[in-house]
Amino acid sequence: MPDKAEIDFKGIVAGFRFDGEFIDAIPYGFGHINDTYAASFRKNDGTQHRYILQRINTNIFKNPEQLMSNIEKVTNHLKQKLISRGSDYRRQTLNLVYTVTGKSFLRTGDNKYWRAYEFIEGARTYQIVENEEHLYNAGNAFGRFQNLLEDFKADSLYEVIPDFHNTRKRFQAFSEAVKADAFGRAVKVKTEIEFANKRAEETGKIVELLQNGKLPVRVTHNDTKFNNVMIDDETGEGICVVDLDTVMPGSALYDFGDAIRSGTNPADEDERDLSKVCMDLRLFEKYTNGYLDATREVLTDTEVELLPLSAKLMTLECGIRFLTDYLSGDVYFKIHREEHNLDRCRTQFKMVEDMENKWDKMHSIVNLYR
Ligand code: ADP
Ligand code: GN1
Ligand code: MG
Numbered sequence: 001m002p003d004k005a006e007i008d009f010k011g012i013v014a015g016f017r018f019d020g021e022f023i024d025a026i027p028y029g030f031g032h033i034n035d036t037y038a039a040s041f042r043k044n045d046g047t048q049h050r051y052i053l054q055r056i057n058t059n060i061f062k063n064p065e066q067l068m069s070n071i072e073k074v075t076n077h078l079k080q081k082l083i084s085r086g087s088d089y090r091r092q093t094l095n096l097v098y099t100v101t102g103k104s105f106l107r108t109g110d111n112k113y114w115r116a117y118e119f120i121e122g123a124r125t126y127q128i129v130e131n132e133e134h135l136y137n138a139g140n141a142f143g144r145f146q147n148l149l150e151d152f153k154a155d156s157l158y159e160v161i162p163d164f165h166n167t168r169k170r171f172q173a174f175s176e177a178v179k180a181d182a183f184g185r186a187v188k189v190k191t192e193i194e195f196a197n198k199r200a201e202e203t204g205k206i207v208e209l210l211q212n213g214k215l216p217v218r219v220t221h222n223d224t225k226f227n228n229v230m231i232d233d234e235t236g237e238g239i240c241v242v243d244l245d246t247v248m249p250g251s252a253l254y255d256f257g258d259a260i261r262s263g264t265n266p267a268d269e270d271e272r273d274l275s276k277v278c279m280d281l282r283l284f285e286k287y288t289n290g291y292l293d294a295t296r297e298v299l300t301d302t303e304v305e306l307l308p309l310s311a312k313l314m315t316l317e318c319g320i321r322f323l324t325d326y327l328s329g330d331v332y333f334k335i336h337r338e339e340h341n342l343d344r345c346r347t348q349f350k351m352v353e354d355m356e357n358k359w360d361k362m363h364s365i366v367n368l369y370r
Helices: 009-014 064-082 134-149 167-180 186-198 202-211 252-263 282-296 299-303 306-328 340-357 359-367
Strands: 021-027 035-044 050-057 113-116 218-221 227-233 238-241 248-250
Touching: 009 021, 009 035, 009 134, 035 252, 035 359, 064 113, 064 134, 134 227, 134 282, 167 186, 186 202, 186 238, 186 340, 202 306, 218 252, 238 282, 252 282, 252 306, 282 340, 282 359, 299 306, 306 340, 306 359, 340 359
Parallel strands: none
Antiparallel strands: 021 035, 035 050, 050 113, 218 248, 227 238
16 A cells, blocks of 8 residues: 555545545555545535545556446446346445546546545445355355346456466466566475466366356456455345456356355465464355355356366465465565465465365255255
């Protein structure tokens, strides 16, 4: 996160159609990619309210205008669908706040890109699951999100990060990083490199089925971390899916797998005490039930059959990405301490191992829906 003092918030907020007088903007959330702030305003009647203000990470999203075009289209689609169902679109989808010139983003003089959303109050995101019903509800929310986008035209979206979940290509990039060993770190992570290498063959399994038409291409979220769904403070329901940067054509398996990776670990993603890290089967069951209760009629039998594999491959892929970034000098994911990416890699690999040990049980849970 950049030093707050360096940012001209007054100038930035003046560019948006915000209601009221700007009070302040404070860093918000725990994302690894963008810089997120909660911006507070005072209205004429004295009441205060907030907006989410985000600086888009243009090191990662090279074409923010295409990214914002995707988000605009997707949120408009979600809004229309929710309105037609009589649902509360102000809380069940992100709502962009436009700039004074009517754009979905503000480009500042220093060539930074900013966007804003209405703040969803009375709900929050969690880094780890505190209540297992939340995980059922998160699964259901991502499932409903998938359903609402069922009739959205995939080819109207830009592929903002090509091959985002192409696990095989992620493995190739990792192998290149090992070979280059630009920071002399490979020697420290021999065990992790070996762990990934042993599973190289498996990395192409989902991507190949998608490429040869055995799995359907759908519009998917692609970053279904548990902290990307807002949980209602009162009802505990998963009300709104956030973080739409990576909405692209993909596989429903990417979304399921990534959610299991993040939601079923009772510990933090960067926990150093690996004895605390596992893939909790009870949480797996909760998410699977929530997700399949919303999507079973939409998913093909092949998709359902491959749900456990997707959990393993998305977790392996994420671990490989953290390890690649560690080997490359921490250029992608924000880090807050030395070896942060290595710690994150280790939790992911521990989970992969745990899934391998619980393989049959994971299948038994999924098989109830087959
Ligand atoms: P990143 O891409 O960096 O992960 P997110 O878009 O996920 O950024 O936002 C970071 C956090 O901000 C989320 O985890 C959530 O807690 C909060 N957040 C995002 N959008 C909203 C919103 N519209 N209303 C309230 N909180 C939000
Ligand atoms: C990033 O933005 P955030 O923190 O929700 C990353 C995901 C990873 C995740 C790992 C655009 O997600 O792909 O799975 O970190 N997002 C991008 O925590 O690379
Ligand atoms: Mg996020």
